[in-house]
Structure formats: structure tokens, C-alpha cells
Amino acid sequence: MKYPSALLENAVNELATLPGVGRKTALRLALHMLRRDPSYTESFARALVELRRDVKYCRVCHNICDEDMCSICANPNRDHSLVCVVENIKEVMAIENTGQFKGVYHVLGGIISPMDGIGPNDLEIDSLVERVANGEIKEVILALSTTMEGDTTNFFIYRKLSPYSIKISVIARGVSIGDEIEYADEVTLGRSILNRTSFNDSIKL
């Protein structure tokens, strides 16, 4: 594809580096920029640059935040003895949205994935062990994806934390609420039968 303008070609090249954006979509986005006011493009660009330049990570849990410590870790009303280990900030947002969790988090920043060249030292695992070693933590909940990489990371963390006398749990796996039993995959269905809960407990929720 030949572009009538080097500026346009440059913008399309940059936009096409975004995940899920091909060259056709990139051209559509560039033309969208051209139709809008110049101030729109400037505030758009500023927001991205400021995000990348000024973003901070909580020194306790490594969640994204604007201060030295995130609002969850700084909240005295949260249970600081209960730590939920997640892959990324997206999971923190998803769990916070449920309103069901009153503990704090630990964001690994990824999961162990030899295929992508991500080893344990690229993740915030040592800082988790340090938090546990400091004493205050009573339970660590592992909330990673049930993939090969997630299971590997779970097991690695489990091994690292086993010397400490804390409870280590994983989030419940089972048939999703609203899903039909006949369409559930057999691994999920099998595990949901093994890990069945008392009917009395389930109606209390």
C-alpha cells in the first residue's frame, strides 16, 4: 500500500503496533484523528505519554497507582493478613468489582511462561515471599488462570511459601453460575463434583 503522505504512513505504522490492530484498522484510526479537532489528538497523545511516564507501582503489592502505595494497601479497613495473588492489574479490578474480597493483593506482573521467556525472576515472587516472611500474613489465595502456565506458577509459589506456617489456598473451580451442566467441560464438571460444597453453605450466599 502506497500512502500519499509520509506523516500518514508514520502514524499508520505506529497505530498498527497496537495489539489486534492491522494496517487497515490503523488507517481508519488515523483518518479518524484527521477528522477531529487538533486538541483532541493532543490530549489523546498526552494521556498515553503521561500514563507511561508518571505511572507508579504500589511498593507493597505492585498494583498500578498514582502514589507510593495503592489505595487498597493503604486502607486500614482491609484485612492485611489475607493476600490474593493475581497475574495482573486486570484481575485486581475484576475481583474488586465483585465486592466480595476484603483482603489485599499481590500482583505478579505475569505468569511463568518459558515459551515467552518469562521466568520466576521476572515476576514479583521474591517480594511475595518477603511479605510472608515478615509475619503479618495468615493466608495466601492463589487466583491465577487454570492454564499450564498458571498451574506451573501456582506450584512454584506453593513450593516457595511452604516453609512458612500460613494457609495457601486456590480459588474455587466449578461450573459457572448461569452455565448449563450439559455444556460444561468434563474437567470442570469433574472437579466441581469432587469439590462439592454443603447445600446449607451455598444457599447462604
Add this chain to the structure above:
Amino acid sequence: MKYPSALLENAVNELATLPGVGRKTALRLALHMLRRDPSYTESFARALVELRRDVKYCRVCHNICDEDMCSICANPNRDHSLVCVVENIKEVMAIENTGQFKGVYHVLGGIISPMDGIGPNDLEIDSLVERVANGEIKEVILALSTTMEGDTTNFFIYRKLSPYSIKISVIARGVSIGDEIEYADEVTLGRSILNRTSFNDSIKL
């Protein structure tokens, strides 16, 4: 959705203004920015700002360009008596890619669409009439979409240009090459029979 950082929320808000990008995709794009080098985000932002700020439009055909006149209008080897009228620069790029057109273009910058509040005065129609009035042009080819809006715009331009003794044509409509006849819609198929071309002409292409 509550965001852990105001900077992140701001970036997500800006990214979600892009066409076809919802808040979930915007968050994914923002996290992509955070994983990359700060210089990446800076060159990304600079490309967009420079495009919007420094882009020029050809003073003859209103195509996007980096100079006062686009490379097509400035090319003495093109046929300046043959003008193809298109909606946008995307169509210029598509037609240029075919390598079949040796004339020049006129970019309207849109089509007449009362639903979107776009009238003839928002488009480069007067400048087209001016180009025709100046004399050099012998034929105008209308290459707009076959929609209600495209047909309206075609008819409006046709009326404006009819006082001048030039040829006004529209691009051929018919069954696409590679398409099966039985799946062609009836309007297209009907028109392709009415506007049939000599077999001798067709095998020369």
C-alpha cells in the same frame, strides 16, 4: 469499573474514543503501553500529534499530502484532463493500487448525508466545479459508493457540472471478478446484463 490509577483511567477514556474500541479493549491497549518502553509511547504519541498538526491537503485535489500539491497532481505524466471524483483518501489509495488509472483525482472529503448533517457545502464540490470551469478537464469519473448517499451526491455533482461540455461517467457496476453468478444480488446482476460489454473488449483486459 473502578480504576486503581487516575492516569490509567484517563488513558482508557481517551483510547475508548477511538472508533470500534470499547472500554475493555482500551484497557488492554493501555496495559500494552505500560509493558513497552517509554520511548515507544512517546514516538507513538508524536506520530499522531504530528499527523494532525502538520498534515497538508493538496490545493488542487484535496488529497492528503506533505507538500502544497500532492505527488499525483504534480506529476506531468498523469492525464490532467481526466478527473476521478472520490469520497476519501482511502479510495485514492485503493484506485492507485490497481495501477489502472492514469488521470488525477478530486477528493470530496465525504458524501452528502442529511442524517449525519453533511450537506453539499461541507464537501469540496465548489472547488470541483471551479476546476472544470477552468477548462483543462475533459472527463469526470464519479467513483462514489452505490448507497443512497452516494447516488444523491452523484446526482448533485452531475447537475452542477452539466452546464459544462465535458463527459461525465460513473465507474462500471457489475458482478465482481471471482464471484459466482448465482450468489450475486439481483440489482447488481440486472445492471451487469444491461451494461454488458463486447466479448472482444473484455478479453483484451
